[in-house]
Amino acid sequence: MTVAEEQQLDAMFSALSDPTRRAIVVRLALGDATVNELAEPFKLSLPGVSKHLKVLERSGLISRGRQAQFRPCHLELQALNVAADWIEENRRLWSERFDKLDQHLRTLQEPLNGDPNE
């Protein structure tokens, strides 16, 4: 993982540390939405929602449309995948490490086949 990817991951974890922002991500998973549409279910002020959206946008989790008037918010699934990939990679690391440890322990305990040190 590059430094840039790690920084993005940190920003995403940080952005998702807030329950409202997590809920916004869920809403956007269903489809793009405008600030008004996002503010309504949470009874949040528009500036309040905008603040959350800025954090999400900086983390790369969402993007905003160019149309000045509505600027619909869009969930960047690719960004979510970075986090999912990290978890999967980590799981694989330990799995393969354990496979090797298992083999190593067998070798240690089978003096006839293996390591004369043990």
Add this chain to the structure above:
Amino acid sequence: MNENTLRFTRTFEAPRQLVFGCMIDPEHLTHFWGPIGVTTPLKTITVDARVGGAFTTVMVNDGDGSTYPTSARYLEVNPPERLSWIEDHSGMTVTITFTELGTRRTQVDIVQTHVPAPMMDPAAQAGFLTSLDRFDTYLAERTGANR
């Protein structure tokens, strides 16, 4: 335990003392620390197995020679039951519990917590480990309550 952790469990056919020993001895670690296709040369492994002591490795990709240095500090060294460290760079903690299931059988449980460097706060670990389904439930409850 909260949901913001990664867990791994494996049972090994070996005495607990030996399994624990493998985790803090460079001579053993070099045999298994790297995943498939990755080697951890003995000379790159530093283990100072005491609280605050360093645990560093350099994993080397067998294919292209690229290196992945890791650097951590031990938080707990309690042979042969528990071992814990925190990675300097990521702030991730790894806690390993060794449970004796028999004289030659040991269960190893790993609990890994990713604490993003800028947010050393348990709440910050939330997010991706929670499924979108659960987000959805949360959203449904929240919007339901407000309508």
